[in-house]
Amino acid sequence: MSRTPDVQAPAVETRGLERRYPASRGAPEVVALAGVDLRIERGEVFGLLGPNGAGKTTCIKILNTLLFPSGGEARVAGFDVVREAQEVRRRIGLVSGGENSGYGILTVRECLWMFSQFYGVPGAVANPRIDQLLKVVDLADLAHTRINRLSTGQRQRMNFARGFVSDPEILFLDEPTLGMDVNAARMLRDFVLAWVRERAGRTVLLTTHYMAEADQMCDRIAIVDRGRVLACDTPATLRRSVQGGQHVELEVRDGGTDAAALEGAIGVPVAWGAPHPERGTRTLKFRLPEGRVLGQTLRALEERGISVQGVATRETSLEDAFIHIVGRTLDDDAPGGGA
Amino acid sequence: MAVSETFTRLRTSAWLGWQVESNWADPVVFFIYLIARPLAVSLTLAAMYAATRDSATHGAAFAGFYVANAFHAYVNTVVVGMGWVIFEEREESEMLKYVYVSPMGLVTYIGGRSFVRFVLGSISAALMLLVGWFLLGVRWDFALTRPLPLALTIVAGFAATLAAGYVLCGVAMVLTRSAMTVLEGCMLGLYLLCGVIFPVDLMPVWLRPVSYVLPFTWWYECLRRFLLGHGSSAWMSTLTDAQLLGATLAVCAAFSLVAALAYRELDRLARRLGRLDQTTMF
Structure with a gap:
């Protein structure tokens, strides 16, 4: 018997959430979560x-009831993930990207239908929903094809559709577009946004490696590193957290001035890009602080014999904010980090 | 509503079980596979019997062990098969985590999957009994058969089979790569410990208590007693029909209770260790 949900409760709430993987076979203990506090409102x-x-x-x-936390508390739709796991499961959906999962002997449609039954979706609702999802993930023509004959990308799209077949209150998307081609990823991102917009109170928790994806899709973003939340806000506010100024990229012809000498000349830290293989130029990158005029900087460079061939400026990106907050890029591995 | 929902889920997972069990080959190959195993076991037992047929008591003893072997198909097919479901779901199809986090829950899912295993076990047992009856002379006198105790025995045995299956599911959830070895080991261990192929009395004295706490030892003895009219264990033969049936029901009930608790704890342990989606790419 399902308990009445607390509609006032946030979609997800964690307090001091911890998870440690004990040392084993010579490997040290891994602290995957070191006290995570999150509050995700419904509809986000x-x-x-x-x-x-x-x-x-x-x-x-942990939020999907697959793993116990080592400490702290986590609630989904107001229910404790440890003590009220069954209530949590009634309200969630999970999609993990970058997997090759699926029952090879079933057809795409059979697999989606089967999961609709596992979630107790009536046939009259499930069948048209499956038809719609097959169109969304561009698998309508392969509906009656066995899963073991699908490519990895097609399997991922089917897996994506499976996550929506129960029309869950709270959907967890763990790197959902990992390995997908650009068009499929864009199509699925648009579908998720439309799905949330059209259904009041539906919530999506997304993990992603793609900055643009997070920037485009998320109302709020928590930047996590080494098991801790370092910042949590809207993408715009996170971008603003990097001090103002302009990001400048110059294409220059240069005899080999080193970065330290240039920094002395123009008064800001600079970074050299790789030489252009055909034009023989290099990219010089720096952030110009507020109040500084670009023209003065360009003159200072020319006085040092550096010929500027092209100028490009851009606004602070989420990636700039990420690097500013975490201290490294997304692709740099964290030593001793968790999963 | 909840009952019909549970029934739908059981039926759906049973349907998946049938697809998994039967769909890997064309129907002819599957049919041959279905009958080959019980036929091979029957002929192996017959060869063993033929090699040692000089004793006058062997006819009755053979019938007893033959019947136990026929019903042991449930242990091989259902108990071990249920453990294999976890292993295959996690390693092969990588769907275990999605089933686990669905509101259906693993208990219902495994229950549905076990139904097909029960059907396959029943086909195997029935084929063995038919081969025994028509080809090997393993027959029973229906006048000596006691239908009610036999029916109760079968129900209790099936409950214990299901309970043991859930325990192996729990073990398979907690173990990763070694689950395969453990499942095979359990199959062999139960074959040797439960009086399937030789009387429990022949076991070392220190090992007999292990046999007596296993429900299958009692189940097979009851099946012999209530179907053929005689058992195989000297000690169990001293029990009256009522005592034997009562002990069997008690052992099966106690075992099922312990199995339910064990499954719950193993499930929690698997969640604590993070094993539910841990593939080993063996």
Whole structure:
């Protein structure tokens, strides 16, 4: 018997959530989550952004009742994930990207129908929903094809559709577009946004490696690293957290001035890009603080014999904010990090 | 509503079980596979019997062990098969985590999957009994058969079979790569410990208590007693029909209770260790 949900409760709430993997076979103890506090409101698309080993997937596993926390508390739709796991399961859906999962002997449609039955969706609702999802993931023509004959990308799209077949209150998307081609990923991102917009109170918790995906989809983003939440806000506010100024990229012809000498000349830290293989130029990158005029900087460079061939400026990106907050890029592995 | 929902889920997972069990080959190959195993076991037992047929008591003893072997198909097919479901779901199809986090729950899912295993076990047992009856002379006098105790015995045995299956599911959840070895070991262990192929009295004295706490030892003895009219264990033969049936029901009930608790704890342990989605890429 399902308990009445507390509609006032946030979709997800964690307090001091911890998860430690004990030392085993010579490997040291791993602290995957070191006291995570999150509050995700209903109707939000919330992103967990962090480098490998930051603890994103561990967090998703705990919230999905696949894993016990070592400490702290986690509630989904107002229900405790440890003591009220069954109530949590009635309200959630899970999609993990980058997998090759699926019952090879079933057809795509059979697999989706089967999961609709597992979730207790009546046939009259399930069948048209499956038809719609097959169109969304562009698998309508392969509906009656066995899963073992699908490519990895097609399996991932089927897996994505499976997550929506129960029309869950709270959907966990763990790297859902990992390995997908650009068009499929864009189509699925648009579908998720439309799905949330059209259904009041539906919530999505997304983990992703793709900054643009997080920026485009998420109402709020938590930046996590080494099991801790370092920042949590809207993408715009996170971008603003990097001090103002302009990001400048110059294409220059240069005899080999070193970065330290240039920094002395123009008064800001600079980074050289790789030489252009055909034009013989290099990219010089720096952030110009507020109040500084670009023209003065360009003149200072020319006085040092550096010929500027092209100028490009851009706004602070989420990636800039991420690097500023975490201290490294998404692709840098965290030593001793969790899953 | 909840009952019909549970029934739908059981039926769906049973349907999946049938697809998994039967769909890997064309129907002819599957049919041959279905009858080959019980036929091979029957002929192996017959060869063993033929090699040692000089004793006058062997006819009755053979019938007893033959019947136990026929019903042991349930242990091989259902108990071990249920453990294999976990292993295959996690390693092969990588769907265990999705089933686990669905509101259906693993208990219902495994229950549905076990239904097909019961059907396959029944086909195997029935084929063995038919081969025994028509080809090997393993027959029983229906006048000596006691239908009610026999029916109760079968129900209790099936309950214990299901309970043991859940325990192996729990073990398979907690173990990763070694689950395969453990499942095979359990199959062999139960074959040797439960008086399937030789009387429990022939076991070392220190090992007999292990046999007597296993429900299958009692189940097979009851099946012999109530179907053929005689048992195989000297000690169990001293029990009256009522005592034997009562002991069997008690052992099966106690075992099922312990199995339910064990499954719950193993499930929690698997969740604590993070084993539910841990593939080993063996």
